[in-house]
Amino acid sequence: xxxxxxxxxxxxxxxxxxxxxxxxxxxxxxxxxxxxxxxxxxxxxxxxxxxxxxxxxxxxxxxxxxxxxxxxxxxxxxxxxxxxxxxxxxxxxxxxxxxxxxxxxxxxxxxxxxxxxxxxxxxxxxxxxxxxxxxxxxxxxxxxxxxxxxxxxxxxxxxxxxxxxxxxxxxxxxxxxxxxxxxxxxxxxxxxxxxxxxxxxxxxxxxxxxxxxxxxxxxxxxxxxxxxxxxxxxxxxxxxxxxxxxxxxxxxxx
Amino acid sequence: xxxxxxxxxxxxxxxxxxxxxxxxxxxxxxxxxxxxxxxxxxxxxxxxxxxxxxxxxxxxxxxxxxxxxxxxxxxxxxxxxxxxxxxxxxxxxxxxxxxxxxxxxxxxxxxxxxxxxxxxxxxxxxxxxxxxxxxxxxxxxxxxxxxxxxxxxxxxxxxxxxxxxxxxxxxxxxxxxxxxxxxxxxxxxxxxxxxxxxxxxxxxxxxxxxxxxxxxxxxxxxxxxxxxxxxxxxxxxxxxxxxxxxxxxxxxxxxxxxxxxxxxxxxxxxxxxxxxxxxxxxxxxxxxxxxxxxxxxxxxxxxxxxxxxxxxxxxxxxxxxxxxxxxxxxxxxxxxxxxxxxxxxxxxxxxxxxxxxxxxxxxxxxxxxxxxxxxxxxxxxxxxxxxxxxxxxxxxxxxxxxxxxxxxxxxxxxxxxxxxxxxxxxxxxxxxxxxxxxxxxxxxx
Ligand SMILES: Nc1ncnc2c1ncn2[C@@H]1O[C@H](COP(=O)(O)OP(=O)(O)O)[C@@H](O)[C@H]1O
Ligand SMILES: [Mg+2]
Numbered sequence: 001x002x003x004x005x006x007x008x009x010x011x012x013x014x015x016x017x018x019x020x021x022x023x024x025x026x027x028x029x030x031x032x033x034x035x036x037x038x039x040x041x042x043x044x045x046x047x048x049x050x051x052x053x054x055x056x057x058x059x060x061x062x063x064x065x066x067x068x069x070x071x072x073x074x075x076x077x078x079x080x081x082x083x084x085x086x087x088x089x090x091x092x093x094x095x096x097x098x099x100x101x102x103x104x105x106x107x108x109x110x111x112x113x114x115x116x117x118x119x120x121x122x123x124x125x126x127x128x129x130x131x132x133x134x135x136x137x138x139x140x141x142x143x144x145x146x147x148x149x150x151x152x153x154x155x156x157x158x159x160x161x162x163x164x165x166x167x168x169x170x171x172x173x174x175x176x177x178x179x180x181x182x183x184x185x186x187x188x189x190x191x192x193x194x195x196x197x198x199x200x201x202x203x204x205x206x207x208x209x210x211x212x213x214x215x216x217x218x219x220x221x222x223x224x225x226x227x228x229x230x231x232x233x234x235x236x237x238x239x240x241x242x243x244x245x246x247x248x249x250x251x252x253x254x
Numbered sequence: 255x256x257x258x259x260x261x262x263x264x265x266x267x268x269x270x271x272x273x274x275x276x277x278x279x280x281x282x283x284x285x286x287x288x289x290x291x292x293x294x295x296x297x298x299x300x301x302x303x304x305x306x307x308x309x310x311x312x313x314x315x316x317x318x319x320x321x322x323x324x325x326x327x328x329x330x331x332x333x334x335x336x337x338x339x340x341x342x343x344x345x346x347x348x349x350x351x352x353x354x355x356x357x358x359x360x361x362x363x364x365x366x367x368x369x370x371x372x373x374x375x376x377x378x379x380x381x382x383x384x385x386x387x388x389x390x391x392x393x394x395x396x397x398x399x400x401x402x403x404x405x406x407x408x409x410x411x412x413x414x415x416x417x418x419x420x421x422x423x424x425x426x427x428x429x430x431x432x433x434x435x436x437x438x439x440x441x442x443x444x445x446x447x448x449x450x451x452x453x454x455x456x457x458x459x460x461x462x463x464x465x466x467x468x469x470x471x472x473x474x475x476x477x478x479x480x481x482x483x484x485x486x487x488x489x490x491x492x493x494x495x496x497x498x499x500x501x502x503x504x505x506x507x508x509x510x511x512x513x514x515x516x517x518x519x520x521x522x523x524x525x526x527x528x529x530x531x532x533x534x535x536x537x538x539x540x541x542x543x544x545x546x547x548x549x550x551x552x553x554x555x556x557x558x559x560x561x562x563x564x565x566x567x568x569x570x571x572x573x574x575x576x577x578x579x580x581x582x583x584x585x586x587x588x589x590x591x592x593x594x595x596x597x598x599x600x601x602x603x604x605x606x607x608x609x610x611x612x613x614x615x616x617x618x619x620x621x622x623x624x625x626x627x628x629x630x631x632x633x634x635x636x637x638x639x640x641x642x643x644x645x646x647x648x649x650x651x652x653x654x655x656x657x658x659x660x661x662x663x664x665x666x667x668x669x670x671x672x673x674x675x676x677x678x679x680x681x682x683x684x685x686x687x688x689x690x691x692x693x694x695x696x697x698x699x
Contacts (some may be wrong), residue, residue: 087648
């Protein structure tokens with residue numbers, strides 16, 4: 001589904017991603033871990049099309065289509081979704097109007113008729129239930145005055161509404177208490193099918209107890225320095241990242 | 255005096271005054287003397303110049319280069335049919351409609367001619383009856399405002415609206431201002447609105463230049479009096495004014511316990527819009543809200559000068575003006591708040607926020623507070639910013655096109671002004687016009 005080959009990218013001449021390779025197939029969940037500042041959010045941003053990043057080398061395809069050539073909105077319409085580490089507050093844009101616009105623009109891209117008010121409302125209800133997201137939020141301005149946890153849950157609600165092929169969750173677990181974490185994880189687990197895929201960026205293996213990944217990758221200094229199964233997450237939790245940093249530096253010296 | 259050489263209109267107006275004004279037999283004709291004095295002020299000072307503080311950012315000279323006719327065109331506007339007028343009705347708005355053509359009340363096109371609560375007259379006919387003497391020009395400072403002085407000396411005609419005491423007028427009065435002239439024209443309408451004690455009324459002004467081949471220059475003065483406990487909602491929608499230049503002076507006087515709300519929405523169209531909105535709080539315990547929204551595009555210049563003059567204690571005033579500027583548009587905001595020594599317990603707030611959509615758009619924003627009382631609450635703030643790129647990216651990352659995302663953000667920015675408009679049909683109408691403009695701006699992208 002997603003294929004990243006030798007991806008190099010940076011901001012204002014500063015190199016941040018230094019040759020990322022990653023293959024994600026339908027039905028898979030990949031976790032990306034790594035110390036702060038290693039480039040996890042940058043990878044998510046480059047995939048979603050944030051304009052401040054400049055791609056200097058490499059290829060990314062989503063179901064054989066060149067992702068890097070597309071505008072951010074076309075990437076979303078092709079089925080990419082990024083749950084932001086820091087969702088933006090937009091006063092004056094109502095949650096519901098925003099979602100309706102997004103959904104109908106995606107539908108129109110896929111040559112589907114816009115949803116009428118009634119079906120839209122029904123869909124909203126269904127998805128709210130799925131991710132246990134309170135009805136009260138929908139009439140408010142987008143993320144305005146939401147707590148950290150509410151913002152993260154709103155991201156998952158949007159994910160549920162837009163039904164993407166590939167979802168990237170950037171530290172969705174940070175700032176969530178244990179109940180919220182369970183709710184968010186349950187939501188994601190219910191949305192998992194053999195046709196979609198998830199990349200879960202996290203610091204802690206705690207989340208991975210709820211959403212069990214098929215693969216775990218460690219990103220350090222702009223590169224994936226180690227890949228493994230769920231066992232790798234446990235190992236990292238125990239040993240920290242220092243041994244990896246040392247290993248990575250040794251490799252560089254060779 | 256400004257360099258009036260560059261302005262052919264200046265000499266012409268002097269001739270007009272001599273020709274049009276009949277010197278009365280009775281030397282104490284107060285109206286004549288008032289107009290005479292007003293003209294002298296104008297003649298001494300001429301058109302405003304950028305050397306004057308209040309006109310520093312708005313140079314009128316380039317807008318006054320053309321020959322402008324000062325006589326009204328022939329008086330039968332047969333080309334304007336009721337069907338033409340209906341195009342300017344606001345969808346779903348239940349209102350009493352008054353139609354003015356080139357500033358003159360047109361009774362055959364108007365659907366409302368007054369009733370037990372509201373009296374409607376042309377200002378010239380009222381002048382004969384001297385009904386309006388106690389109000390006319392009472393608060394306007396002719397020394398500082400030469401264009402208001404010029405209007406006072408030479409106004410053509412306009413409306414005199416009186417709302418009787420205790421009348422609560424349910425339907426808004428919708429004043430449709432139509433302009434049409436085969437030749438470039440300089441018009442000076444004059445309106446007087448008096449809401450008597452405990453009256454309540456909403457007034458909606460809209461306008462259109464229906465023959466946009468010729469330049470229409472409007473130097474208008476509107477006086478509004480809110481007597482004791484009266485409530486006036488005053489909506490001014492400035493759109494549909496292609497090839498138009500407009501200086502719009504509104505002088506409001508509020509008596510005790512009165513409420514005055516002004517909503518001024520300026521949309522792309524006119525080359526120049528200068529609004530002077532002065533509110534005089536001449537008695538205590540009044541309430542005033544001034545809301546403004548301006549969308550500028552192309553080479554438009556939109557200049558809003560407001561003054562709130564707190565003369566007496568316990569008055570509340572709140573002002574929120576928001577601007578969105580695209581292309582080469584330029585906007586000026588100047589908000590004065592005076593709090594006189596006597597005006598203790600004044601609450602006066604002011605805010606001006608601007609969103610600049612292009613590198614070439616300009617805003618000059620200047621709050622001006624002069625406070626001589628010590629027990630007051632006053633605040634002001636002014637901001638100018640570009641699009642929030644984070645917000646734009648967030649919306650686009652959800653599949654929303656760049657142009658829709660930008661429209662959503664502009665509407666969101668305007669929301670806290672638009673949301674204050676209490677007449678639902680008018681609010682929808684304005685939202686629609688804003689969206690049409692936004693689509694036009696982004697269509698090219
Ligand atoms: N907009 C930016 N401008 C400059 N440097 C940036 C920007 N965003 C991120 N970086 C830098 O890129 C590196 C990776 O950051 P980030 O992708 O946020 O890491 P992570 O998500 O793994 O904590 C850091 O050194 C950070 O300082
Ligand atoms: Mg991060």
